[in-house]
Amino acid sequence: EDKVVQSPLSLVVHEGDTVTLNCSYEVTNFRSLLWYKQEKKAPTFLFMLTSSGIEKKSGRLSSILDKKELSSILNITATQTGDSAIYLCVATRGSQGNLIFGKGTKLSVKP
C-alpha cells in the first residue's frame, strides 16, 4: 500500500531556530513530491520536487528530494511565529498524478 510518513508529528521551537521536517515515501510509479503549508485554512503550495539532489529555495524555506532514500526534507531557517502551521508532504504517482498525503508535521514557533 502506498504511504507517506512524516516526522516528527509535532515540533515546538523558539523564534530564530532552524528546523528540519522529514518525509519518507513508499509509492509505486512515483512522479513527484510536494510540500504544502496549512494554517487555519486550506493548504498552500510550497515546493514541487521531481529531481533527486536539487535543492529548491524560497526565502527561509528550502527542500530537497532523495530518490535513493525515498525521502525529502523541508528546512526552515530563522523561524518566525508566522511559520507556525502544519506542513504536509504529498507524493504523486502515476500518469494521473494521484496524491498521497502524509499526516503532516505540526510546527509551533514560540516568541
Next chain:
Amino acid sequence: DAGVIQSPRHEVTEMGQEVTLRCKPISGHNSLFWYRQTMMRGLELLIYFNNNVPIDDSGMPEDRFSAKMPNASFSTLKIQPSEPRDSAVYFCASSLKARGLATSTDTQYFGPGTRLTVL
C-alpha cells in the same frame, strides 16, 4: 485570479439532512478534486474529475456521497442523508493537466474549505 471558491464556508446541520457543498475551480483548470480532512485520517481524496468527467471515485466513503461536475466551472459534493461522522472540513482543489507537461501538472490549488458539522 480569485482562486478556488467554495461555499458555504461553514455549515451546521442535523443528522439526516441533505448537505450540498459547492466549488468553483480556478478558471482554465481542467481537473477538480474533492478532499475530506479529519484529525483522525488527515486529508483523504474523495473523488476527482478531469475535463468534467469523474476519473476516480474510489475514495467516496459510501452511497450517501455523490459528486457532480456539470460544467468546467462548477462542482457539487452532496451528502444525503448526513451523519455525525461526516463532520469534517471538505476541500476542493483544482489543477491544470496539460498533455505533454507531465511534471508541471501535479500542483493543486486548494479552496478555503467548508467546515461541516452534523449534529
